[in-house]
Amino acid sequence: MARRVANVVARSRISSFYPLHKAIAAPKSGPWEQQLRHLNIHEYQGADLMSKYGVNVPKGAVVSSRKEISTVLEKEFPDNEELVVKSQILAGGRGLGTFKNGLKGGVHIVKRDKVEDIAGKMLGQILVTKQTGPEGKPVNKVFICEKLQLVNEMYFAIALDRASAGPVIIACSKGGTSIEDLAEKYPDMIIKVPINIHKGITDADAEKVVNGLNLKCADKNDSMQQVKHLYDLFCKSDCTLVEINPLAETADGKLVAADAKLNFDDNASFRQQEIFALRDQSQEDAREVAAAAADLNYIGLDGEIGCMVNGAGLAMATMDIIKLHGGSPANFLDVGGNASENQVIEAFKILTSDKKVKAILVNIFGGIMKCNVIASGIVNAAKTVSLKVPLIVRLEGTNVDLGKRILKESKMNLIAADDLDDAAEKAVAALA
Numbered sequence: 001m002a003r004r005v006a007n008v009v010a011r012s013r014i015s016s017f018y019p020l021h022k023a024i025a026a027p028k029s030g031p032w033e034q035q036l037r038h039l040n041i042h043e044y045q046g047a048d049l050m051s052k053y054g055v056n057v058p059k060g061a062v063v064s065s066r067k068e069i070s071t072v073l074e075k076e077f078p079d080n081e082e083l084v085v086k087s088q089i090l091a092g093g094r095g096l097g098t099f100k101n102g103l104k105g106g107v108h109i110v111k112r113d114k115v116e117d118i119a120g121k122m123l124g125q126i127l128v129t130k131q132t133g134p135e136g137k138p139v140n141k142v143f144i145c146e147k148l149q150l151v152n153e154m155y156f157a158i159a160l161d162r163a164s165a166g167p168v169i170i171a172c173s174k175g176g177t178s179i180e181d182l183a184e185k186y187p188d189m190i191i192k193v194p195i196n197i198h199k200g201i202t203d204a205d206a207e208k209v210v211n212g213l214n215l216k217c218a219d220k221n222d223s224m225q226q227v228k229h230l231y232d233l234f235c236k237s238d239c240t241l242v243e244i245n246p247l248a249e250t251a252d253g254k255l256v257a258a259d260a261k262l263n264f265d266d267n268a269s270f271r272q273q274e275i276f277a278l279r280d281q282s283q284e285d286a287r288e289v290a291a292a293a294a295d296l297n298y299i300g301l302d303g304e305i306g307c308m309v310n311g312a313g314l315a316m317a318t319m320d321i322i323k324l325h326g327g328s329p330a331n332f333l334d335v336g337g338n339a340s341e342n343q344v345i346e347a348f349k350i351l352t353s354d355k356k357v358k359a360i361l362v363n364i365f366g367g368i369m370k371c372n373v374i375a376s377g378i379v380n381a382a383k384t385v386s387l388k389v390p391l392i393v394r395l396e397g398t399n400v401d402l403g404k405r406i407l408k409e410s411k412m413n414l415i416a417a418d419d420l421d422d423a424a425e426k427a428v429a430a431l432a
Contacts, residue, residue, distance in 0.1 A: 038240045039264040041278045042088045044143040046262040049275070053233040055226060056256045060145035062088070066120040072144060073115060084109050084145040087122045089137040090283040092261075093129035100126040100136060109147060119144065137283055148256060152216045153246035155179055155190075156209075156227075156257075158234045164194035167234060169205070169227070173214035175246040201231040213247070218255045226255045237275060238268030287331075287350050294346040296335055303328025304358040305427050306351040306389075308344075310335050310369045318363045321420055327428035330357045337368035344377025345384055352385050359390045361427040363420060366397025375403035379410040390415060390430035394423035 041049075047057040061076045063069050077083060087094055087106035094106030103121045106129065110118050119142045128136035153176035161168035172190045174182050183190055191212035195201050206224035215223060234242050241263040248258040269276045281289050291298030297312070301319075305327050309315040312334050319329040331354070335347055351360055364374045374395065381387075394417040395403045407414065415430065417423035 038266060039269070039276055039279060040090050041262055041264075041275070042090065042141065042143075042280065043086060043259065043261075044088060044141065045278050046260045047143075047257070049237065049262065050230075050233060050257055050260060053236075054229040055233065056254050057260075058084075058145045058148055058256060058258060060143050062141050062143050063119060064123070064141045066116065066123060069116045069119055069144070073112065077112075077144070077146065080146055081112055082109060082147045083112060083115050084147050085115055085118045085122070086143040086145065087127050087139040088141040088143055089127055089129075089132070089139055090280065091129050091131040091137055093131050094127065097127045097129035097132075097136075099139075100128065106139070115144060140280075140282060148248065148258060149251035150246070150248045150258065151251055152249040153258075154213045154248065155182060155245050156213070156230070156247040157241065157243040157245075158231060158239070159241050159243075161192075161194055166197035167195045167231070169193040169195065169209050169231070171209050171212045173212065175248075177245075179245065195231065200235075201228055215255070216249055217251075217253045218249045219253060223255045230257075237262075238265045238272050239263060240265050287353060290346070290350055290353075291333070294343055294350075296333065296339075296343060296347055296350070298334075298350060299332040300354070301329050301331050302356070303330045304356055304431055306330045306333070306354065306357040306360040308333050308335060308347050308351060308360065308362045308364075310337060310339065310364050310366075310374075314363065314365055318361065318420065318424070321424040322361070322427060325424045325428045327424070327431065330354055335369070335374075339369060339373070339377075341373055341377040341380060344374055345381040348378070348381035348385050348387075352387065352389075357389060359392065359427050359430040360387075361423055362391070362393045362395075363423055364395050364397070364403075366395070366400060366403070369397075370399045371395040371397060371403030372399040372406055375406040378414075379406060379412065382410070382412055390427075392417055392423055392427045392430060394418070394420060 044060060044062040047060060051057050061072045063072055085108045097106040098104055106127045108118050122139050122142050125139055126136040127139050128134060155172040155175035157170045158167055170190065170192055172182050174186050174189055193205055193208045195205055206227045209227045210220055210223045230242055239262055243261045244257045246258050248256050250256055264272060264275055285300050287300055288298050305322055307315065307318050307329050309318050315332050315334045319332065322329050333347055335343055351357055362378065364371060391414040393407065393414050415426050417426055
């Protein structure tokens with residue numbers, strides 16, 4: 001979603017929008033896949049957080065098992081004849097998704113007597129959407145919400161704007177569908193209101209946003225207050241993105257966040273411990289979870305050559321040169337400058353757990369990192385992990401001779417490379 005927002009802003013001529021592609025798992029077509037540099041939480045969690053800041057949200061309750069449903073209906077929705085049943089996954093496109101058990105749609109509006117049946121068919125199942133890839137994501141919780149009488153649907157977002165060096169509010173009087181589509185069809189309806197980070201949001205700022213939303217029945221002053229509440233949430237919760245689609249007007253004249261996506265800056269985890277405790281690792285790539293636990297920087301990709309490199313720049317160069325020689329990287333894995341032998345072993349475990357990996361390229365330039373540490377880690381990893389794919393190793397820098405001697409004396413079956421170009425060429429050739 002965040003990448004789509006950035007694309008929309010460019011398309012609608014909103015200048016220098018801060019790229020938030022790290023904020024959310026993107027389609028599996030680039031190095032953004034499953035990247036969790038910014039925490040993403042479920043819709044029901046976001047609704048609960050917004051309500052604490054005074055934002056109007058639909059009444060809802062979450063269930064994690066079928067046996068909870070009847071109790072929730074009786075307690076929370078005694079008089080509701082229709083309800084909305086929403087599967088909870090960390091990906092967009094739920095409404096048009098398909099469950100692997102055949103159920104169509106991850107969001108349903110149903111009669112009260114059908115809630116248990118539909119929610120039961122969602123729980124414990126895998127939902128596939130355009131953002132999850134074919135493997136889909138598990139639905140461990142379902143959000144049951146009141147059905148609102150909506151009379152108008154709009155779009156609202158707060159993100160970070162490089163040009164103004166602060167937050168920017170983006171609003172559109174049309175909503176409820178893809179923001180990219182909105183920007184293409186209604187570019188003149190999208191407004192941008194930069195907020196001075198030092199002064200905070202003013203009445204004038206809030207009024208510009210509300211005027212841009214072109215409300216039909218909601219009270220203007222109340223709506224301005226809702227915009228201020230959302231900005232307060234954005235700042236005090238260290239958000240990188242607040243996106244509400246749709247931000248809706250109800251028949252009784254309220255402005256309601258009918259659906260929302262919230263992302264949070266990982267650098268603020270130390271002061272947002274309650275929010276970061278909401279992290280759902282079942283929605284994440286298991287390899288990335290394991291890498292984070294070992295303090296490794298890992299991003300899964302779609303190629304066949306596993307990469308273990310020290311330093312982000314060298315990792316990017318390694319992936320580029322693999323592509324240059326006709327190969328495709330299976331991951332970005334940066335062990336950093338101070339990796340221990342145990343971390344190297346964990347890195348190998350992660351690489352070899354990927355069934356798509358047909359060869360592993362280790363490319364280390366020893367500066368702070370010592371080549372002998374990497375070499376010892378490789379040798380011990382080979383003893384721990386059943387290494388069944390070709391291993392190409394290029395070492396250079398601090399203690400390189402010692403590192404090469406450790407590898408040679410280990411009698412390991414590996415392919416030595418003299419430089420980066422040679423290493424990439426040999427890695428690609430090893431796939432043949």
